[in-house]
Amino acid sequence: MESNPERKSRVKKIITTLRKTHPDAKLALEFSHPLELLIALILAAQARDDLVNSVTAQVFPKYRSAADWADVAPETLQTELQRINFYRKKTAAIQNTCRALVERFGGDVPDQLDELLTLPGVGRKTANIILGNAFGRQTIGVDTHVARLSQRLGLTEQTNPDKIEADLAELVPASSAVKFCHLLQFHGRRVCLANKPRCAECPIRELCPQIFR
DSSP states (O other): OOOHHHHHHHHHHHHHHHHHHOTTOOOSSOOSSHHHHHHHHHHHTTSOHHHHHHHHHHHTTTOOSHHHHHHSOHHHHHHHHTTSTTHHHHHHHHHHHHHHHHHHHTTOOOSSHHHHTTSTTOOHHHHHHHHHHHSOOOOOOOOHHHHHHHHHTTSOOOOSHHHHHHHHHHHSOGGGHHHHHHHHHHHHHHTSOSSSOOGGGOTTGGGOGGGGO
């Protein structure tokens, strides 16, 4: 049975190796300020990041503030977002969230977790991704890749994202929390695929308990 200090040491080695393997690892969604990231995250639910980036490249220049998003006619926004799945529901979610920003936060995206969680449809994953990537906080946002690889690597046995976050917070160096998530996301897309992981070519295979089962 691996002790907690041993697991922490293994996590450091995983981070060091994956930094070399994926030096370009970063958040896949493109944004220039917190509001854009919030909008992109709403659109990215069950949608490809590259498609979201393609759509937001067209709409971000048009809507610069939360009030802009809140005030546009829903039919207009739906037309602009229709390439993304569930675009009607996502249009409503974006506008509800932006109205809340205008009414309660002066149009600004808050930089505190508890305040972010009061926004319609914003859970811990979205809030942590915003805090980590738009505000420079060292947070762990548990998306699909982070959850899946953390389980495969034996860093958690949990399936609930909030509990996975708690387990990872105990193991990942605080200074590397955001980068750790980026590294797992890139590794999950490139090597540790969901259905057919490329274990033979994985640079962290010797640090993965899956190999030795």
